[in-house]
Amino acid sequence: MKPINEVTSIMTPLNRSNVDTDQIISKEFLKRIERTGFGKYLFYHWRFDADGKPKDGFILNDPRFEGSEILVARENFGCGSSREHAPWAILDYGFRVVIAPSYADIFYNNCLKNGILPIRLPEEEVVSLLAKGLEEPAEIAVNLGEQTVTGSDGTVHRFDIDPYWKEMLLNGWDEIALTFKYEDKIQAYEQQHA
Template sequence: MKAFTTLTTTAAPLTDHDRLMANVDTDMIIPKQFLKTTEREGLSEGLFYELKTLADGSPNPDFVLNKPAAQNAGILIAGENFGCGSSREHAPWALLDQGITCVIAPSFADIFFNNCFKNGILPIALPAHICEALAGQTGGANHQFTVDLAAQTITTPDGEVLNFDVDEGRKATLLEGLDDIAVSLTAESSISKFEEQRRLAMPWLAGAQT
């Protein structure tokens, strides 16, 4: 998993009638027809498919991620309860494949929130009025945001510095680029020692004759 330290990029606001979209579920993030693979590459094709694609299959020019200014956005700003619905891990995978490594919203569904950290995405919860204000500063390629995980700050295009909270354990694993398996492997020597002690004390568990 790629480490998350600092991110300087443009941001894309996910809006509906000029308001940040609330209750964006995982089926909206990536519809079920794109879940037939366990490969993580190529999933951006299905990201927000029903929003970014017109009925005839052509790109929706009004969808934010289809607009030239948001093509390389690394931050997504959304409304409350982002990532609700099913627990599909393809949702953060699709965001990553699009190049989005930070999602800012007033609140997140628990499973999606946890899956973000496990896949190298930083989810940041900020009050709704602040999220709306940030969305108002996403005007184009020159509107750069900087997210500093170590300092737990967001620097906006107008120079304002905002603080955010993050669990210290999750912060550490993101900074080091450690997924769940990698975290377990940091204790590999202790695990091996335990397994050897157990083998000697209970050889029958390993199929040895007593």
């Protein structure tokens, strides 16, 4: 996984609540066995019409937000089924950070395990970020080390994260990489108990 410390980007303001995992990546795209290639299907039925043409008015089709690494949404983001493909699609599309007031627990943990930083901010702070981002493209800065989100107007928002996940994301470790940190101790145990 790629380490996350500071991410500065135009934010993509997805002004929707209760975005479920089927909306994030629809069931017909779950047949792939790799973790990559899902980005083109992110929010597919919101982004494209029945002929596969981009729909006017959907935020991801607005070229001003192209290359954005920060997605901002409303409450209960990632609800629905527990498909891990949802964070895979978000990451493959290019988002490294998602900011919302609340998340479904399984989705939140799947983000952490796949190298995405899901940030919970109070609803009024998220609404303020969304309003600024919908008015005009707004750059925000996320600093995981300091646990801050700095808005385009300089307002600093603080967020909490479990220290275990903070260390994992800062170092770009997944749980397998963490296990390998203890490889010498595992080998010593195996030799002692052979």
